Amino acid sequence: MNQLILNIALALLRSKKYKSVKSFVRDILNNPLNPYKKYLDLTIVFLIISSVLILIYEVKNPVPEWMYDYDFYVVSLIFLIEYILRVWVHNDMSQLIIDAHKESEFLGKEFQIASAIKTGMMEKIHYMLTPSAIIDLLAIFPAYRPLRVLRIFVLFRMLKLLRYTKSITQFTEVLSSKRFELLTLLFILIFIVLTAGLAIYVMEEEHNAHINSLFDGIYWALVTISTVGYGDISPVTDGGRSISMIAIVSGIAMISFATSVIVSAFSEKLVELKENRIIENVNKKKEFLIVCGYGQMAKMFIAQTDGQKYNFVILEKDPQKAQQAQKDGYDVIQEDASRYETLSKFNAAHAKITVLCLASSDVENIYITLNAKSISRKIQVIARASSAQMIKKFELAGADHILLPNMVAYTMIRTAIAYPTMYKAVHAILTGKNIARIDEVRVYEHDGLHDKRVGEIDFKTYKLLFIGIYRDKEEFMFIPSKDEILQLGDVLLVMGRELSLNYFMENYQGGLK
C-alpha cells in the first residue's frame, strides 16, 4: 500500500502535464496578474448575482423549473468544482510524500506514509478553516426552497462576492491594521451595553411594560448607545432616564472614537492604497514603462511624449520630487526602485516592461538595472550613465540601452563650434524634429514592398531620403544597390517628414504600421 502511494506520488511529481495543469489552475485562481483571471472572476460574479436575483424574484413570484435547476445544479456544481480546485492547489501532497520519503531514507528510519499525508491534510484543513474558504464552502449549498430559513444560504454567495471586490478586501486590510484599537472599542462597547442593559432591567422591570427580560434591557441599551433610538422601549422612571443620559453621552463618545480610528486608519493607508491601485492599473496593460527618478531627464522625456503615447508610472523615492510629479499630473509611486519589493510588484511575467533608470547617480542606476534584471531577464532596461567609463559597468549589469546625456551634449557643442552647418542637421536629426526624422519601415508579407527591387521603389516622389536596409543578423546595408531585393522582415531606414512617410506607407503598405 505504502509503495503504491509512493509510486503514484512519484509519477505525479514527474509528470510535466500534471504540474503544468496544476500551476495553471493555481495561477488562474490566485494570481491577480493572470490575464485570464478576469474572465473567471466575471463568470463567478455573474453566477452569484444571477442566483441572488432568482432568490429575490422568488419572494413574490413562482419560479420556473429551469431557473430552479440552474440555481440548484449549475451554480452549485461550478462552486463545488471551484472549491475542490482551491483546496487541491493549496499545497502539493505528492511533493510532501516524496520529501518525507527521502528524509526517512536519508536518516535510515522507517518511512511512515501516514504522517506525511497527515501533514499535507493538516495544511489543507488549515486552509479550509480560513474565512474565505468557509464562505466558499457555504456558498456551494443551494437555497433549499421549501424551508424559507435555509434560503439564507444564498447570502453566503453574496459574501463570496467579497473575494472578487478589491476595494472591500482593501477595506478589511485597512481595518485589520487598527485591530487593537477596534478590539478595545468593542470590549468597551460590550461592557457599556451590558452594564446599561442590566441597570435598566433592574430599575424598570417592574415599572416599564416593555421591559420584560434582560434581553429587552440589552436591546434597549444598544439601540440607545448607537444613537439609533427606535423608541419602542423608553425609560419611564427618573432612574431609568438618568441611565439613558449617561448611556447616550458615552454612546456619542464611542461613535466619535470609532469614526476617528477608522478615518485615521484610512488616511494612513490612503497613499498606499492609491499606489496599489496605480500598480494594478498599469499591470493590466500589455506594455508599459517604469520611469525611475523624476529629475530633469524624466521631465524632458515626458514633456516630449506627445499625447501620452506610453503607459508609464514614475518611481521616485524623494518625497518632494514625488509630490512634484503628482502635481504635474502623473502616476507616481513614492518608493525606492532599487528595492526588490518595489519592482517585483509589477507584472513582469505577462507584460512587456521597460525600466528607464534616470536617477542622477550611476550607483543608483546600476543598482536599479541589476534589480530589474534579477526580477526578470525579459524586462528591458534603458539606463542613464554619467560618463563613457560607466558603459562597461552598465553592460555587465545587463542594461539593454545606455544613455549618455553629458557625452551627447559635449559632442553637440564640439560639432556646433567646429562644424556649424552640420550642427543644424545633426541637431534636427537627433532631436527628431519633424522634418528630419529617421524612421523605419518594416517589410511585411503582403505589402507592396515585399520582393521588390530597391530601384523599383520611388522614394523621391514621397520626398524621403532612403538610407539603407537593416536585415536581421546581417550588417547594416548603407545605400544598397538598386538590384537588392527586399525580403520579409527587412527594415528600411528612411529620413523625412512624418507626413511623407505616412503617405508612403499608405500607398505601399495600405497604411500598415
Place this chain on the structure above:
Amino acid sequence: MKRAFLFGYGNHGKPIAKGLSADGFYVVVIEGEEKKQQQAVEDGFADTYLIDVTNDEHLKKLDIQTQDQLVCVMDDEHLNVFLTLSLRSLFETNTILAISDSIHTTRKLQMAGADKVIDLYEVSANRIHNILKRPVATKLLEGFINDKHQIGFREIMIPEGSCLDGMMTDEYRFEEHKVLLVGMIDRELSNNFIFVTTGINHKLDSGDTIVCIGNEENLGAFEKHIYSSTKDAN
C-alpha cells in the same frame, strides 16, 4: 588658429575643453573660482584667466575678437544665464553657445542671446522615444553620436568650378560615391539649413555648404573627388 573662449571649467567645461583642443581649437579658459582655474592649468591649458565673470570690466579686458567662439558652460546655471547676457551686450557679433540642463534654462539662455543652446537632456530623452518606437533607426543614430560606428556626417563647402558647382540637387548622383545628401545651406536663398526632404530642388553653387552622411572612408573620398574636380577644371 581658431579660438574658443570657454567660460567655466567645471563638470561640463573640462570634457568640452579637451574635446575642443582635440578638434584643433585654441582654448582660452575663463573661471571665477581659483581651484577650477588651477585645475585647468594643471590639465595643460596655458591661457587661463581668473576673473569675476559678473564684472563687465573684467570681461572687456579679455582679448575677444569677432571671429572667436564663446562657450558658456558654468556649473551654476544662474551665473551662466547672467554671463550669456553680459557677453551678448558686450560682444554683439560673436557666436555664443551655452549648455542647459532644463527646458526653462534653455528658454532663458535663448532670451539672454545665446546663438545655440545645447540641452543636456533633450537629445537623450528623444533617444528613449527612439529606442521604444524605432529600435533599428536608433542604432544608426547612436553611431552618429559615439564614433564607434562607421557612418557619420561631413560638411563640405563647394569650391568654385567643382563638379558640383551649378548642378541641381536632383541631378547629381551622390549614391555613386556611396554618400547621401542630407541637406545644404544655399547662400542664394538664406543662411538656413535646408533638408533635402523638403523636396525642393536646389541649385548648388560654389560657396554653398552641403552636408552628407556616409561611411567615413567614402566621405573622405567624395570630398577629395570634389576638390580634385576643381583642379581638373583649372
